[in-house]
Amino acid sequence: MSNLSDIGFPVQSEQDVNVLITETIKFVESIKCPQGFYLRFADVSGAEIYLQGDNEQALIGFNPHFAGMSRRTVGLTAAIERDSSQLDGGFHAWANPCGEDVEISGEYPFVFDVPDFRLNEITSFPQICEIQLTAFASNDFEIFVDEKEYDDNQDDELKYASKSFIPVGLFALGATSEEIDLSVVRPVGKFAGEIKKFEVKTNELSGEKFYWFLVETLGGEVDVVADAKLVTIQPGIGGIVSGQFWLSGKLLN
DSSP states (O other): TTTGGTTEEEOOOOOHHHHHHHHHGGGOOEEETTEEEEEEEEEETTTEOOOOOOTHHHHHEEEEEEEEOOOOEEEEEEEOTTTTOOTTEEEEEEESSSSSOOOOOOSOOOEEEEGGEEEOOOOOOEEEEEEEEEEEEEETOESSHHHHHHHHTSSSSOOOOOSSOOOOOGTTSSSTTTSTTTTTTOOOEEEEEEEEEEEEEETTTHHHEEEEEEETTTTTEEEEEGGGGGSSSSTTOOOEEEEEEEEEEOOOO
């Protein structure tokens, strides 16, 4: 499983990735920025690919995203540039900030990547912002019929609530943007949340199916996407999803 298979692109090799780029580049929208350009592919299913090009017109990377329904307020506290590409990046943020002291007044800190990072050149922090957040499922993805089944299946001594969020990408790295090395933090969260909506999506370009869930968790809504192979039971409204997820967000305002 991969982030790409979570949105209906079941790539298995570098050759598969090259084929995917060749196919998506036929249908892209070009968006320029000072560091180069993004080529945005948008499938009607909500699956998105952001190809990256430098000012010499060379392709230098790409990132997947899913354009979902989630909306949540965060306090952005720092921008994060990535060594992988000059067009890669994300933000350190606090979920549900309250009051003027954004950096310590939220429910928890976390990190998320942004597929069009260079189109969001924020120079002053902190900033209150609304985002759409997508969580890409990994192999530990699970669905439970209800909160009781979720609770009954927790074997560890430490129990997590059915709406919980652990910013594992920040573990052992400090709690605030001043204390951590932003070059090594990861856009990863471990969470559980309640299914508010769900749908089996079909990626029209590939013909492959994947699952989309609108989930309510601690800190607000999140869109969850998962490879169909990860969904082993019939989901239902009010069910609980849990797992560790890669986080990709888009700034809305």
